[in-house]
Amino acid sequence: xxxxxxxxxxxxxxxxxxxxxxxxxxxxxxxxxxxxxxxxxxxxxxxxxxxxxxxxxxxxxxxxxxxxxxxxxxxxxxxxxxxxxxxxxxxxxxxxxxxxxxxxxxxxxxxxxxxxxxxxxxxxxxxxxxxxxxxxxxxxxxxxxxxxxxxxxxxxxxxxxxxxxxxxxxxxxxxxxxxxxxxxxxxxxxxxxxxxxxxxxxxxxxxxxxxxxxxxxxxxxxxxxxxxxxxxxxxxxxxxxxxxxxxxxxxxxxxxxxxxxxxxxxxxxxxxxxxxxxxxxxxxxxxxxxxxxxxxxxxxxxxxxxxxxxxxxxxxxxxxxxxxxxxxxxxxxxxxxxxxxxxx
Amino acid sequence: xxxxxxxxxxxxxxxxxxxxxxxxxxxxxxxxxxxxxxxxxxxxxxxxxxxxxxxxxxxxxxxxxxxxxxxxxxxxxxxxxxxxxxxxxxxxxxxxxxxxxxxxxxxxxxxxxxxxxxxxxxxxxxxxxxxxxxxxxxxxxxxxxxxxxxxxxxxxxxxxxxxxxxxxxxxxxxxxxxxxxxxxxxxxxxxxxxxxxxxxxxxxxxxxxxxxxxxxxxxxxxxxxxxxxxxxxxxxxxxxxxxxxxxxxxxxxxxxxxxxxxxxxxxxxxxxxxxxxxxxxxxxxxxxxxxxxxxxxxxxxxxxxxxxxxxxxxxxxxxxxxxxxxxxxxxxxxxxxxxxxxxxx
Numbered sequence: 001x002x003x004x005x006x007x008x009x010x011x012x013x014x015x016x017x018x019x020x021x022x023x024x025x026x027x028x029x030x031x032x033x034x035x036x037x038x039x040x041x042x043x044x045x046x047x048x049x050x051x052x053x054x055x056x057x058x059x060x061x062x063x064x065x066x067x068x069x070x071x072x073x074x075x076x077x078x079x080x081x082x083x084x085x086x087x088x089x090x091x092x093x094x095x096x097x098x099x100x101x102x103x104x105x106x107x108x109x110x111x112x113x114x115x116x117x118x119x120x121x122x123x124x125x126x127x128x129x130x131x132x133x134x135x136x137x138x139x140x141x142x143x144x145x146x147x148x149x150x151x152x153x154x155x156x157x158x159x160x161x162x163x164x165x166x167x168x169x170x171x172x173x174x175x176x177x178x179x180x181x182x183x184x185x186x187x188x189x190x191x192x193x194x195x196x197x198x199x200x201x202x203x204x205x206x207x208x209x210x211x212x213x214x215x216x217x218x219x220x221x222x223x224x225x226x227x228x229x230x231x232x233x234x235x236x237x238x239x240x241x242x243x244x245x246x247x248x249x250x251x252x253x254x255x256x257x258x259x260x261x262x263x264x265x266x267x268x269x270x271x272x273x274x275x276x277x278x279x280x281x282x283x284x285x286x287x288x289x290x291x292x293x294x295x296x297x298x299x300x301x302x303x304x305x306x307x308x309x310x311x312x313x314x315x316x317x318x319x320x321x322x323x324x325x326x327x328x329x330x331x332x333x334x335x336x337x338x339x340x341x342x343x344x
Numbered sequence: 345x346x347x348x349x350x351x352x353x354x355x356x357x358x359x360x361x362x363x364x365x366x367x368x369x370x371x372x373x374x375x376x377x378x379x380x381x382x383x384x385x386x387x388x389x390x391x392x393x394x395x396x397x398x399x400x401x402x403x404x405x406x407x408x409x410x411x412x413x414x415x416x417x418x419x420x421x422x423x424x425x426x427x428x429x430x431x432x433x434x435x436x437x438x439x440x441x442x443x444x445x446x447x448x449x450x451x452x453x454x455x456x457x458x459x460x461x462x463x464x465x466x467x468x469x470x471x472x473x474x475x476x477x478x479x480x481x482x483x484x485x486x487x488x489x490x491x492x493x494x495x496x497x498x499x500x501x502x503x504x505x506x507x508x509x510x511x512x513x514x515x516x517x518x519x520x521x522x523x524x525x526x527x528x529x530x531x532x533x534x535x536x537x538x539x540x541x542x543x544x545x546x547x548x549x550x551x552x553x554x555x556x557x558x559x560x561x562x563x564x565x566x567x568x569x570x571x572x573x574x575x576x577x578x579x580x581x582x583x584x585x586x587x588x589x590x591x592x593x594x595x596x597x598x599x600x601x602x603x604x605x606x607x608x609x610x611x612x613x614x615x616x617x618x619x620x621x622x623x624x625x626x627x628x629x630x631x632x633x634x635x636x637x638x639x640x641x642x643x644x645x646x647x648x649x650x651x652x653x654x655x656x657x658x659x660x661x662x663x664x665x666x667x668x669x670x671x672x673x674x675x676x677x678x679x680x681x682x683x684x685x686x687x688x689x
Binding site for chain 2: 243245246252253260268341
């Protein structure tokens with residue numbers, strides 16, 4: 001009865017959450033910075049050592065500021081990030097921002113469609129399994145959930161590829177589009193699907209969607225398993241809740257009891273987990289992109305890890321971390337909109 | 345015992361059995377009583393004697409797998425089948441329930457207003473929000489909840505206020521019969537007194553009959569017209585509340601009253617042993633293993649319900665009928681020693 005009833009408590013909560021971004025991002029940046037410095041060897045000799053003369057290597061180190069005191073490097077890194085400058089790669093001297101710009105769109109397309117797929121498949125299946133507990137449907141859905149969650153994403157990817165190779169031969173298995181689409185569609189947003197839609201090129205849209213399907217399904221299934229299990233458990237709990245029995249005692253029709261008491265309340269913890277799954281989604285995207293030669297950030301990340309390009313890895317990891325933080329704050333706000341108990 | 349047309353509720357030989365791994369647990373085993381309009385019937389007894397099952401059975405709110413048998417007449421008509429739509433339509437509109445734990449009985453994601461809208465519209469589809477509000481504010485006023493709180497969420501209320509909210513919610517459609525299942529157990533004494541006062545006054549405002557389940561005998565003497573004492577699934581004594589308290593006729597009632605703790609209590613009294621196993625209850629009178637007055641007949645034959653001098657109906661061989669007691673059946677049964685031996689083993 002204190003601040004909860006005070007008008008405007010929701011906006012205040014949102015502002016609080018948004019302000020929390022600052023310390024969280026700062027903490028992550030510091031962590032990334034320190035981890036990269038703790039790793040043995042310096043980035044320059046690790047990536048291009050042996051291929052350039054010693055003098056050239058030293059010149060690179062000087063240019064990257066690696067000879068500066070640690071605190072100076074830290075400051076340069078932080079102020080760079082603040083001005084959206086994540087530095088350049090060591091191996092090919094490309095600005096990280098450019099990599100993000102060119103490859104981020106593909107990752108965004110993949111992760112969003114995988115997440116949507118996981119939600120569209122996972123939530124209803126979880127609700128059904130929880131509602132019809134211990135029926136054959138529940139059993140089947142539970143097995144599906146465990147298998148999809150337990151299967152490594154690259155393995156699922158390979159199986160899916162094999163399946164389509166043999167059953168639907170001619171279905172695209174690799175890449176984001178055919179070269180024709182890639183060259184004909186004008187680049188505007190760096191999101192190929194969006195560009196094709198803007199260009200009004202129906203064939204290109206279909207081409208991209210066909211390419212998108214397999215990686216999106218592969219990545220979506222991974223997360224979907226968690227949603228199924230989580231939704232099911234929560235529905236089981238809310239169906240036992242006292243307020244559900246009380247609603248029945250007031251003569252509320254069973255369908256409505258299930259829908260607006262059990263299902264709705266079961267969604268609160270599920271939404272929280274959706275936020276946490278974004279981290280899994282991004283790490284899964286790295287493997288999925290590699291499996292399907294999807295030209296996204298994850299694919300780039302693996303390339304740069306192979307080349308021990310610390311600067312590139314640091315830049316991409318920083319971006320991933322910031323995205324996870326932002327999404328989790330966003331989820332906090334969504335939860336507050338659903339659940340009045342959170343707002344104080 | 346005659347079923348008069350004016351009774352709101354008339355229960356005859358109601359049985360509720362639960363299936364367990366060891367067999368059927370007879371939680372309610374042949375219960376009969378009547379309830380007049382506006383009457384408050386207290387239902388007392390130890391934990392596990394079937395009070396709650398009886399209350400829920402009357403509303404058809406039993407878990408799946410429960411077996412119900414017997415005749416329940418509500419407002420002169422037989423009660424519909426448990427899982428039927430007709431039963432659902434009665435719940436909330438004609439039959440209400442107030443639960444023990446008010447803290448968890450309201451959906452935390454729904455405003456109070458939404459609870460009322462949902463309830464009213466479940467029975468009268470299409471009623472305008474404004475009319476729901478009007479009806480809700482009226483019951484809320486009786487419960488002492490200010491209209492400004494109508495759009496608040498449950499977590500913004502204290503325990504006592506939440507119980508008043510659930511009572512208001514149960515009353516909004518003016519049901520003829522309400523089961524209150526230990527409505528004050530989870531509340532502190534001051535709030536308890538307040539809630540009991542509200543319940544005792546219900547008939548004045550709403551003409552509602554109430555089955556008040558409690559194990560607090562003080563509440564019964566405060567608020568109830570009649571009292572039914574339940575033991576192991578049966579009503580062993582039922583009658584006018586004052587009369588029962590003044591001169592309890594069943595040994596169990598006597599022991600129960602003796603065990604009551606009040607400020608003047610100097611020593612604690614209790615009934616040795618515990619309520620019997622409902623899957624395999626003792627033969628004869630179910631109370632005989634714990635009864636200080638047990639006779640031989642008690643161990644073999646179930647007592648017959650009998651109306652005694654004070655107007656109570658009692659199930660106990662002490663009150664006869666003599667004609668049915670077999671020769672030698674009136675000899676005392678030395679159960680107490682057996683029991684203490686068993687307790688020590």
